[in-house]
Amino acid sequence: MDVDQEKRLAAEAAAEIVENGMTVGLGTGSTVGYLLPALARRGLSISCVATSPRTMRAASELGLDVKPFDSIDHLDITIDGADQIAPDGWLVKGGGGAHTREKIVAAAASRFIVIGDSRKLVDVIRAPIPLELLEFGLPATLRRLEPVVVREGPKSPDGGILADYHGDVEDPARLSQWLSATPGVVGHGLFPPELVASVLIGRGDSVERRTVRERR
Structure with missing residues (x-):
């Protein structure tokens, strides 16, 4: 498997x-790193919001x-990667720590397109x-959320503490x-299927397309 190619x-x-x-x-992440030059090469007249x-x-x-997101109240399309993609359309996002912003931007779009390599597909x-x-x-929040582990390193783009829930x-x-x-x-980082329009997965030398819901 050539993950970068996928x-x-x-x-x-x-x-x-x-x-x-x-x-x-x-969105944010390694797959979006391939999206940006692909968009730029098309030379379209588009306005973008970054997460x-x-x-x-x-x-x-x-x-x-x-453009800053405070100047736009609706997006035609949002494109972002995911850490896990379940068959029913549930996603896990946030490995890069921008999941709060990513969810806001996804919810603001008529279509949220998820992209990734075949490793991101999971059974559950x-x-x-x-x-x-x-x-x-x-400390009080962490006690309520146990088991949870606070990440070392930088905070979120908006100054929040990043952590990971390890429970059921x-x-x-x-x-x-x-x-x-x-509180x-x-x-x-749980994104519901209701947010997702479609999923594009690179598999080998082709792209697998899944429709989750019709556009809003």
Whole structure:
């Protein structure tokens, strides 16, 4: 398996979906690293929103028009990678720590396109689940969330504490609801199928396409 080739094929296939005049949400991660040059090569007139400073810098250097998200209230399409992709459309995202922003940008789009290599396909969602936590009251929040491990290294793009939940994920919907309702949790990396329009997976030398739901 050539993982880089699979990522590139999925990213290039997604870039071909983008049309002139669209507003486009750009995710974060290694697969998006192949998307940005593919978009730039098309020479379209598009406006982009980036989910992380890293993506913003890379897109701007390639000549893509990146605007602040406070100037746009709706996106035509968002394209991003994932850490896990289940058959029913549930995703785990957040390995790069930008999952709160990524979820906001995905929810703002008429179509959320997920791209990745074949390793990202899983039978069921498993821990760890990325978390972004408020620093205020952190010890109390961690006690409620046990078992959870705080990451070493930088904070989220918005200054949140990054951590990973290592408990049971038998029911992603129930866990998602519980995490969202836990005081101190800014965001978590479980993305529901309702957000996802389609999935493009690089497999060998081709791209597998899955429709999760029709566009909103």
